Amino acid sequence: MRYQLTRRAVLAVYAVLVIVPLVVVIFGSFKTSQELFASPFAPPTDWQSGNYQKVIGESGLGIAFRNSVIVTGLSVPLTLFIASLASYGIARTTGWKSALLFGFIVLGMAVPAQANMIPQYVQFETFGLTNSLFGLVLINIVTTLPIAVFIMTGFLKTLPKELFEAAAVDGSGPWRTYHSVVLPVSVPSLSATAIFLFVIHWNDLLYPLLFINEAEKRTIPVALLSFQGEFLTDYPLLFTGVVVASAPIVIAYVFLQRYFVAGITAGAVKG
Structure with missing residues (x-):
C-alpha cells in the first residue's frame, strides 16, 4: 500500500x-x-492569433519549416532504408561475423557527436557540402545510422528462421525476401525507428548551426534562436515558434503510437 x-x-x-x-x-x-x-x-x-501570423509569415519561420521538412523528409526514409538493409544482413549472418558487423556499426553510438564535428565539417567543406540542405541530409544519415541499426537488428533477430527458409523454398532471393517478407513484418520496428529518427532530425540544432550560414537555408531549431535577443527575448513569439515546431512531432506520434509501442517491445524478448 x-x-x-x-x-x-x-x-x-x-x-x-x-x-x-x-x-x-x-x-x-x-x-x-x-x-x-x-x-x-x-x-x-x-x-x-497575431503571434502565429507573425511567426509563420513575417519571421521567416515558414521558410525554416520548409527546410526542416525537406531535410527530415529525406533523412528519415533514407536512414531507414540503409539501416534495414544492414540489419537484415546482420540478422541473416551467423557466428562471429554477425557480432563483428553489428559491433562495428553500433560502435558509432559510443562516440559523442561533438567529438566528430570539426573533422566532419572540414571533410564536408572540402567536398562543397557545407551550407547545403543535401549536406545536412548526409550528416543526419551518418550520425543516426548506428541507433537505427541497433533498434532494427534486435527486432529482425527475433524472426524465426523458418520464415526465411520458406521464402527460399519458394524461390525468393535475398532482395525479394527483404522486400516481400522482411519489410512487411517489420512495420512496427520501422515505425518506432522512424519516430526516433524524426525527433532527432527535426530537433537537431548543432549540425544546422555549424553547417548552414545562409538564413534562407536555416532549419526550425536555428530559426528559433532569432527570437532570443541579447537584452530582450520576445517570449510569446518564442513560445509560438515552439508550438509550431512541435506540432509535426505530436501529430506523427499520435498516428504511429501503436506501432511505436509494438516496435519498442518487439525485440525485448527473443522468441
Whole structure:
C-alpha cells in the first residue's frame, strides 16, 4: 500500500513538471508580453492569433519549416532504408561475423557527436557540402545510422528462421525476401525507428548551426534562436515558434503510437 502511494505521488509530481511548462507555452503563444509576465499560468483573457501570423509569415519561420521538412523528409526514409538493409544482413549472418558487423556499426553510438564535428565539417567543406540542405541530409544519415541499426537488428533477430527458409523454398532471393517478407513484418520496428529518427532530425540544432550560414537555408531549431535577443527575448513569439515546431512531432506520434509501442517491445524478448 505504501509503495502504491509513493508511486502515485512520484507520478503526480512528474505529471505536474511536464504539464505546467506545456500549459505555459501554449497559453503564452496566445498572449502579449505584458499579459504573459503578469499571469503566466492563467489562460489568455483575449486570445491573440497575431503571434502565429507573425511567426509563420513575417519571421521567416515558414521558410525554416520548409527546410526542416525537406531535410527530415529525406533523412528519415533514407536512414531507414540503409539501416534495414544492414540489419537484415546482420540478422541473416551467423557466428562471429554477425557480432563483428553489428559491433562495428553500433560502435558509432559510443562516440559523442561533438567529438566528430570539426573533422566532419572540414571533410564536408572540402567536398562543397557545407551550407547545403543535401549536406545536412548526409550528416543526419551518418550520425543516426548506428541507433537505427541497433533498434532494427534486435527486432529482425527475433524472426524465426523458418520464415526465411520458406521464402527460399519458394524461390525468393535475398532482395525479394527483404522486400516481400522482411519489410512487411517489420512495420512496427520501422515505425518506432522512424519516430526516433524524426525527433532527432527535426530537433537537431548543432549540425544546422555549424553547417548552414545562409538564413534562407536555416532549419526550425536555428530559426528559433532569432527570437532570443541579447537584452530582450520576445517570449510569446518564442513560445509560438515552439508550438509550431512541435506540432509535426505530436501529430506523427499520435498516428504511429501503436506501432511505436509494438516496435519498442518487439525485440525485448527473443522468441
